[in-house]
Amino acid sequence: MNGIPLVHASLGEQELAAVAEVFASGWPAGQGPRGKALEAQLAERFGVDGAVALSNCGVALHLALLALGVEPGDEVIVADYSFPAPAHAVRYLGATPVFADVRADTGTVDPQAVADLVTPRTVGVIAVDTVGLPADYAELNALAERHGLFVIEDAACAVGATYRGRPAGALAPVACVSFHGRKGATSGEGGALLTSDPAVAEHARLRSAFGITSIFDQAQVVGLPIPTFTEIGYNYKLSDIAAAILQVQLNRLDELLERRDAVAARYAELLGDEELLTLPRVPADRTHTWQSYLVTLDRSVDRTAVAAELRGRGIGCGHGTWASHLQPAFESKQACPVSADLFERQLAIPMHAELDTDQVERVADALRGAVRAHAARPV
Known part of the structure; x- marks a missing residue:
């Protein structure tokens, strides 16, 4: 009897052809032509103002919290029944993850549980689209507005899902998606930050590349541009190889x-x-x-x-x-x-x-x- 794997990525000849094109281009690194094209494709598909291609969803969560100003001592309410990437990201900033229980029927975060956890130290909520099912965003966004909180949608598992006719990944002002090997669209590893706020996108893009603009873009300038590092950043970029694979995957x-x-x-x-x-x-x-x-x-x-x-x-x-x-x-x-x-x-x-x-x-x-x-x- 042949084995039946729990997960299996749907990658084939189209993806290989896209990778070959990147090899021929001479730019396999991040923030190159294929990365920019992927970001434009993501922005159009999700109807958002900003999309930043990243190495995985976990770093997207980290950058989202940085852009939203989370600081040590803050509390961020996170959906409990989930891969704990949201809680990790909160802890990266010295803040406290506060775990909200979930609904028994869907496994998505219970808005009433979130409401019960709000304190003067609460600054935001990370909802999770549990294994591909969107959470209750009408209630969550209304709750956040009443209390002056941000909402981040962890749509890691949910690219292609919908809630009340809108795509997962566009159900909160900031969303993070994953292109890990078991997702519906994959480049093996990969992710993106999606947002309706261009300032958040720009902040995340700079922080994802050590705080400087695209090396590819700088190479197109006549002369010798020398970037200046004005703040601490990270190496969270997605390679153009992975971006090319994802362009094919999103079309499929x-x-x-x-x-x-x-x-x-x-x-x-x-x-x-x-x-x-x-x-x-x-x-x-x-x-x-x-x-x-x-x-x-x-x-x-x-x-x-x-x-x-x-x-x-x-x-x-x-x-x-x-x-x-x-x-x-x-x-x-x-x-x-x-x-x-x-x-x-x-x-x-x-x-x-x-x-x-x-x-x-x-x-x-x-x-x-x-x-x-x-x-x-x-x-």
Whole structure:
């Protein structure tokens, strides 16, 4: 039996051809022609005033917080059930991440939980589009406006998703996206900061290149321009090689997301009647990119045993995502009971655009058998 991986990037000949063009151009580094073209493509697709191509989403979060003026001692409320990149970014600046619990039905941050955590030290909120499903931005943006807070959308998993007809990545004044290998559009690693505020984009662009303008642009000037370093910056640039791959991937995105949608729909058909599983819920006002497909196991099911059986049969699976407040790095004494429960019971099963019908059916059949075999109560 051939293995079925949990994730698989959809990269091929078109992407290779784009890379060859960059090799021939002589400029593979960052902030060159392909990087600029990618930024223009991103700004147009998301309908934003500024797009900055970056090496990953984590650095986009860091630059966003810098541009918004976060300082040591500030508190930033972050969605708890997530890869903890938002909390890491807050800590980079000496600020305190305050973890907000999530909704049990969607795993996205609960606006009421956010409201309950606002204090005089709170300066902003980082919402997360959990594994590709946008959060409740109407409520979150209204809450932030009432309290004078910023909102950052962590749309790492959600490129291609929508909320009330608007694209994820444009649901808050500043958004951060990822092009990691398991995303719908990928260059292996990569990310971007998207914003409606050109000043935020310019601040992020300078800080992403050690605080100076593009070396490529300087090379086009007759004479000898010598840049001046006026502030501390970072090397967060995206290479033109990766930018070229992403231009192709963004052009293919709708097709690739359609394939993921089809996989999710088939899982729902095959597993919808299994009482030992709860399938993902997508509210009617938004769409999902299915970066991951997470099932929630009944409390009677031994998740570790299920995972071991699936992996023993060559079927990839994972724990889902993290209850960030439980991670030792953050030393949090907060309670986020819904997030903690999802962290204990959710299981990721194979989800990517390369899955065929037979593979999806094999996964569903193996999962159904495994949860029944490893339930504490008889089925």
